Amino acid sequence: MDRREVAAVLAYTGRLDPRTIRTGTGEVGDQIAQWQELLGDVPFATEHGWDVREAIRAHVLDSPYPILPVDVARRWRAHRRDRLDRHTDPTPGADPDDPVAWRAELLHGRRAVAAGVAAPSTHRQINPCVPSRQVEERLREGGSCIPPAVRAELAHYRPARAAREEAVAQGQPDALRVQCEWCHAPAGAPCRQRQAGPDGAARGNAVRATPHPSRIDLAAARSVRQPDP
Incomplete structure (x- = not known):
């Protein structure tokens, strides 16, 4: 001043x-x-x-x-x-092989930000964006952002999820919405195949591709009492 x-x-x-x-x-x-x-x-x-x-x-x-x-x-x-x-140095437009010009451009940008002449650069921040109308329409048509061909390929690597999606597509209730009373798997988690040895100790805890029948019956009973909106 x-x-x-x-x-x-x-x-x-x-x-x-x-x-x-x-x-x-x-x-x-x-x-x-x-x-x-x-x-x-x-x-x-x-x-x-x-x-x-x-x-x-x-x-x-x-x-x-x-x-x-x-x-x-x-x-x-x-x-x-x-x-x-809050400032992130943008990539200078000078020749990278010219360190003097490269450094001078960086310093000029920082001085401008420090003096309030320029706003801090936020090009590396994740800015909120609104999906375009075309993307929203394609998601409504396909029901998912994963193409059907890719989903079919992934089914071999995640059988529990594939079985769940197939059951829902056939109009059956989503069994994973409720807790399994047999293996005590929480809601949202797949059932476990628990095996017990002769001494009564657990010997296995593998993930089941399909839910236990009692869990499917429980989900069906609850969907009848509380139908989906």
Whole structure:
């Protein structure tokens, strides 16, 4: 900020906190010189999120002490650090074989972000997107984002899921929606083929491709009492 901007900042500060007002001509000049010395590299406002008036107002609301120029400078530095922490360097357009130009472009981008001239680059973030109408229509027609041919190939590697999908396609109740009372598999998990040895200890715990019959009967009974909407 230059001398004129510092004077405007002091006038605004005096309206919010009269304790910072100086009446003597010499005191006013010394105050402007002190503030300009500490805020010389602090902008009055930027296009991306910084306004010195907001920083002063926040200090007056949060602190019982009169604001000092160092308080404004510290808020600006915190704001600048936050912007740089959220910035991801985009790939420079310079020749990668020219390290001087490559580095100069990176530094120029970082200085622009730190000064508030440019917004932080977020090209590496996962931004929310809305699927297109064509994608939604294809999902409604096919019922799934997995093509039928691929689903048939995957059936060999996940037999329990394939059997569940086939049963639902035939109009049978989804047995995995309920807990199995035989092997105690929770809802959503496939049944287990438990085997016991002569001593009564469990010897096997393999996944069954199909649910236990009692689980299928339980799912059918519950679907009759609570039909799907």
